[in-house]
Amino acid sequence: MTRExxxxxxxKTSVVTTEPHQSLLDxxxxxxxxxxxxxxxxxxxxxxxxxLLDGVPVNSCLVLVGDAAGKSITTIEGVAGSEGPHPLxxxxxxxxxxxxxxxxxxxxxxxxxxxxxxxDPTDEEIKFYLAGNICRCTGYNxxxxxxxxxxETMRAAEVPAPTRRTA
Amino acid sequence: MAFAVFEPATLPEALSVLAxxxxxxxxxxxxxxxxxxxxxxxxxxxxxxxxxxxxGLTGLTTWDASRGLTMGALTTFRTIEQDEHVRQHYxxxxxxxxxxxxxxLRNLATVGGNxxxxxxxxxxxxxxxxxxxTIDVASAAGTRTMPIEACISGPGRxxxxxxxxxxxxxxxxxxxxxxxxxxxxxxxxxxDIGIASVAASVTLDADGRCTDCRIALGAVSPxxxxxTAAENALRGERITAAVADASGELAADAAKPxxxxxxxxxxxxxxxxxLTARVVQQAAARAAMAGAR
Numbered sequence: 189m190t191r192e193x194x195x196x197x198x199x200k201t202s203v204v205t206t207e208p209h210q211s212l213l214d215x216x217x218x219x220x221x222x223x224x225x226x227x228x229x230x231x232x233x234x235x236x237x238x239x240l241l242d243g244v245p246v247n248s249c250l251v252l253v254g255d256a257a258g259k260s261i262t263t264i265e266g267v268a269g270s271e272g273p274h275p276l277x278x279x280x281x282x283x284x285x286x287x288x289x290x291x292x293x294x295x296x297x298x299x300x301x302x303x304x305x306x307x308d309p310t311d312e313e314i315k316f317y318l319a320g321n322i323c324r325c326t327g328y329n330x331x332x333x334x335x336x337x338x339x340e341t342m343r344a345a346e347v348p349a350p351t352r353r354t355a
Numbered sequence: 356m357a358f359a360v361f362e363p364a365t366l367p368e369a370l371s372v373l374a375x376x377x378x379x380x381x382x383x384x385x386x387x388x389x390x391x392x393x394x395x396x397x398x399x400x401x402x403x404x405x406x407x408x409x410x411g412l413t414g415l416t417t418w419d420a421s422r423g424l425t426m427g428a429l430t431t432f433r434t435i436e437q438d439e440h441v442r443q444h445y446x447x448x449x450x451x452x453x454x455x456x457x458x459x460l461r462n463l464a465t466v467g468g469n470x471x472x473x474x475x476x477x478x479x480x481x482x483x484x485x486x487x488x489t490i491d492v493a494s495a496a497g498t499r500t501m502p503i504e505a506c507i508s509g510p511g512r513x514x515x516x517x518x519x520x521x522x523x524x525x526x527x528x529x530x531x532x533x534x535x536x537x538x539x540x541x542x543x544x545x546x547d548i549g550i551a552s553v554a555a556s557v558t559l560d561a562d563g564r565c566t567d568c569r570i571a572l573g574a575v576s577p578x579x580x581x582x583t584a585a586e587n588a589l590r591g592e593r594i595t596a597a598v599a600d601a602s603g604e605l606a607a608d609a610a611k612p613x614x615x616x617x618x619x620x621x622x623x624x625x626x627x628x629x630l631t632a633r634v635v636q637q638a639a640a641r642a643a644m645a646g647a648r
Contacts, residue, residue, distance in 0.1 A: 211390075233546065247387075316545075320456060
């Protein structure tokens, strides 16, 4: 039996009719066409599906669609501003934090949440925060460097992170 | 794997639907274990009862210097890890919360779910046992309270009957001159399951002798295990390295580990010996610091 859910994704509210056992990830990808969030493992091990719920990073594969209704959902598609890529996106490209690219949406969305909580993280803090995000290409050093570089850029320019924790 | 989802808005409503659905249904907390079991076909349910919208179950921790800490069973590990009272008074619980999975999962996974999942390697269980925590279990018929160690009856099994859910966890206020600590060994530092873990709580007298202690072991027995002989070796003693080592030996003897893909039984025992000696000394050092304040 399907139900209607009111989902606010990247500031835009849609009404989606789907079954209540659907994950938020499948709803985003298959009902809303937002395929930036990746379905890597579908069991909470890889975090390539990370989205922010009211600013809090979660594995969207393990969130039922009903648990996201009424919350502010931020996906990788909502990270860039009207003026172009987000500093995190630029830094990942420029510093080689992207190789095959599959983990990248989750890495960047998670990093957004990190930089909201901690605008000037140490390498250890970056590694701790991104420990759930699996990358099989980069060896992680370039990802850590990209986050550090983006943090510097954002502090210098006072770029607001895309979603502030509202709770 | 289709299933219906109930979203009760109050506790009586939740208990009523759980009672009527019985064992055809499961209470859904963080979902990080339950949804996987359903997707893998390990369990089939007609419905899940999503209890996250029930007021009082989620995310609330309250602290009182005489009564201790209470938290809703659906408090997430991330909330526990960041809670100032947990970090100040219950180091072992904060330390255990920090090693669970990664940040994204810790924002979903709940302490009550971790207990109810009843994995021998559940990271929250040894600290809660070492701290003497209790848990409230509610059903349409009423509420009962039990020690954490009493609610787990085997790997994946609890004493809860269909229709019962965890509601509140209570952790006693730390005694004067007490300290606690937790350590877990796993090959990877994140996104891994412990090979063995140990939590200890130690209370000292004004002379630095141990008056009370609790040591709980994780991932080395089918149900939560207190190492009582190891505790007895500490009582009345100043906790020197030699005393802590002796306690570690007794904890290793008490462990009932299995051999599996993560490690052999002998290896797990050796880890328990080392971790016990280490956390006992750390808990004693914290107790001494608490006494010095």
